[in-house]
Amino acid sequence: MTVHPEPSPALPCAIAPFVPQTQGMCLLDRIVAVGDNDLSAEITPSTEDVFARDDGIPGWVALEWLAQAVAAWAGWHGAQRGEPPAPGFLIGTRRFTTTRDRFAFGETLRVTVSLEFRADNGLGHFHGELHGGDGIRLAHGSLTVFQPDSNDDALDDNR
Secondary structure (H helix, E strand, O other), rough: OEEEEEEOOOOOOEEEEHOOOOOOOOOOOOEEEEOOEEEEEEEEEEEOOOOOOEEEEEEEHHHHHHHHHHHHHHHHHHHHOOOOOOOEEEEEEEEEEEEOOOOOOOOEEEEEEEEEEEOOOOOOEEEEEOOOOOOEEEEEEEEEEOOOOOOOOOOOOOO
């Protein structure tokens, strides 16, 4: 039996039901706000994270946090139509910058993504930012993503 996320749970809510990542690869903790064209999520890095090192989470992981926020945005809107989270692909990024080599354990960080455009063929472009608890921007970049149509055979294993 497949369990689909509630269409509109109260916020903040767990992010896991809205992303296709499972078994430790769901890196974000919760959705705190969502709109037609944007989403905000939070993460509090811990020593249990899959990318944890002795001295924190590497700075480049912020790019994956941004990408998973995009996946959560798509998953949230899919849930409104009764659909489970669908796989998508990070095609590329431009101007990704982070001000930190490492993110400390226990510091709550806010990830925000905003849709800039979405084409009918599943291609989309988002701007993403990561902020510390003090509101200072720690990372940002533009992400180009692709989510195949669920009726598309792009992910069919039987080809």
